[in-house]
Amino acid sequence: MSLRVYAIAYLIFLYLPIFLLPLFAFNDSTIIAFPLDSLTFRWFYELWETPALHAAVQNSIFIAVLTAIFSTLLGICAARAAAKYEFPLKRPIMGLIMVPLVLPEIIVGVSLLVVVVQLLEWQLSTWTVVGAHVLICTPFSIAILNGAFQNMDTSLEEAAQDLGETPFSTFRLVTLPLVMPGIISSLLISFTISLDEFIIAFFLTGADPTMPVYIWGLLRFPQKLPAVMALGTILVLLSIILLTIAEYYRRRGLARAGLKDKGGFL
């Protein structure tokens, strides 16, 4: 029983910052502190009237969409290969692909910075951010898709071939529909990670800042903070919606495969 109290206290600790966001977003005061003032929507209007923010948001969405697609495609290849085939050096190769999951992000950022700017002498751009984001999102995609591919009974694919389908049409008619929930889930998670990623983007972003880089800039100006709170509120809502959809598809995937839910994205 005391464990339950602890668990609830822990959840409050986890949610404390998120609960505060909307409070300050709708608070008619430039100072982010209690006591609260009257209700206002002006911080949201301010967001609406900041073209630089819009550009950053567009840039981030562009990066996040590309990241989601590429990392999911790479994830499908890797998860499929890991689930179905044995090949030499399987463990070291899979290990290398999964390393970004534990590597400090600053290392990924500076190492790519060195290669791109100092060695290749390219310009930093939106694409350098995409490249790095695909690198860090692929392990998440693999973790999600691994579940989908490994849970699938291999005799399902054999049955399809036995019933007259070629390996390709088997993939289209049986494999793909069964892992589709995992793919959608992977797209959404990669999108969310990329949209929010700051540490690497700060190193690799070019002339057009991403949204988190733009927010980082705003944090230095106290009069801008309420608008940041408003933006944060919108982002939190968006993340919760995306994650709920991702979770829905993950569960549907499990239900399709006729499996018990073991919980968790990772």
Added chain:
Amino acid sequence: MSGPIISLSGVQKYYGDYHALRDIELDIAEGEFFSLLGPSGCGKTTLLRTIAGFEDASDGALMLSGRDMKGVPPNKRPTNMVFQSYAIFPHLNVAENVAFGLRKHGLSAAQKDAKVAEALAMVGLEGYGGRAAHALSGGQRQRVALARALVLQPKVLLLDEPLSALDKKMREQMQGELRRLQRQVGITFILVTHDQEEALIMSDRIAVMFEGRIAQVAAPQTLYRRPETSQVADFIGVMNFMPATAQMAGESVETEIAGLGKASLAPDQCPGGVATGAVHVGIRPEMISLVFEGEEVKAATAKTTVVEQYYYGDMTYYDVALEGVEKPITLSMKNIVGRPVLERGAPARIAWDPRALVLFSA
């Protein structure tokens, strides 16, 4: 009848160093209910998957209705399989599962529906077409898997331990139904099973496999009564093995069996070939009976003591010790009205018919 529907000759299968199939020579006739029987790891599933095309034989030839199957992928073979896990597509309903293989048959939707309905009726699942795959019981999944394979009218239906996931009652019911279905459709069935009783009940012929090799191919009765090796005899049912010495006497073999005495064996009682010198003689428990007082016996008899008694309800099994022999032999008696069940330690006279004996080279 024309030539065999399936013919395997000199088939070998290696997984690296592991020799999974050794010198497989096998002909299976059209319309036969054929079983591959053996303990786990004996190669029976590998052999089935080789016929289906999921495994390539390392060497040897596989002919399917006269056509060499080398390099033919599973989707191009006239065989269909019922998988051990049934492999019901979880994203499709029952009717879509059954219609899966009909996609490339160029049928109209109405023709397809009719075929699916017919196949479902055949397995006793009329009206189940709209059910979701995950809403089916084990027995129903098995029927869907059967319908899905049979709707394609394959030349050969392959069944990979299809009954092992079912409970005992359901299994016994499905054994009867499968047999009936096979007679009805007349398609060759090849069943993989590790359950010797199941193989005996269902098959026209059985191949018993050990360690990648076929030990014996025979009809159930022959297999049970005249096993060619002691390994086959031991795997199927219970067999008492008794040390004996043998020598030729004309056509027949004269044996001196430890504890039982002399017996003369006809050539057909030596299915694995005639042997002399130190041999083993086998006899099934039900071929030995207890002799109760007042019963008249034509067969040979011996004096024994009951060592252990196992009461099964319909039957009682006894381990009895023969005089001067260490290892007891097992016999079984039907429990009929008026027949007592002997207790441990009781003296017992047994009778046996020498015609039930089988000779194995030692």
Added chain:
Amino acid sequence: MLISAPALYAILLLAVPLGAIFLFSFWTQDYLTLITTPTLANYQEAWNEPLYGLLLRRSLMISGAVTVATVLLAFPIAYFVSFHVRPERKSLWLFLITIPFWTSYLIRVFLWKVILGYNGVLNSGLSGLGLIDEPLTFILYNANAVVITLAHAFAPFAILPIFVALERIDRSLLEAGRDLGETKLMTFWRVTLPLAMPGVVAAVLIVFIPTIGDYVTPRLVGGPNGLMIANMIQTQFLKLNNAPMGAALAVVAMLFVSVIALGFVWLNRKFLRVKQ
């Protein structure tokens, strides 16, 4: 082969850049020109300049404290969800635990500044309740704030591996423990905890290693005494324009992290006999 695309990607964008960083750390920079003569000058400077040593030690201390705090706080939650939540509710709990993790990282860190600040939520709340007269000052712009904020940020990373390990424990083992005469507490100590160790080890590594590389949290809530090595690496690269020095510091930091992580795994194998 299917694996070649992701493998090639990881080699080009991960292995090669890591190699480049390593190479770079032996070069030097003279204003805008790179001098590609291999030299240990950067490492010598890293060794001789007390600031770097201080930052590295502080980073390791803070990361260590974050790891201990995060894992200790996380274990009871993982245990609660695994053992005391009904199976059909488990994924809801995990979902609730992961949601805060996916919401804007920068803003979350910033909000901790708001919560912990001089006029922050915590201080105004406590003084409102009459529990304190003066605002607490030891909770912002120092290492404590960094630990609290990072413990919050990495919570799901610690909870999930421990949860997975606990889920794998066959419940009949615990009954066997009780049946063989142990109390509940001793069964936990002798059965549950050893079997959960792989999850704890994973949690420790997955929290400890990335926290070393965080420069946002120290910058926002750490104050001058909460800055870490990652801040210095960032400064070398982006402000001082001395990439080779930054690379050397990155290599040194990675080296220490790897040695500590491997040492931890080794100790675990040796003393707890954990089979991975």
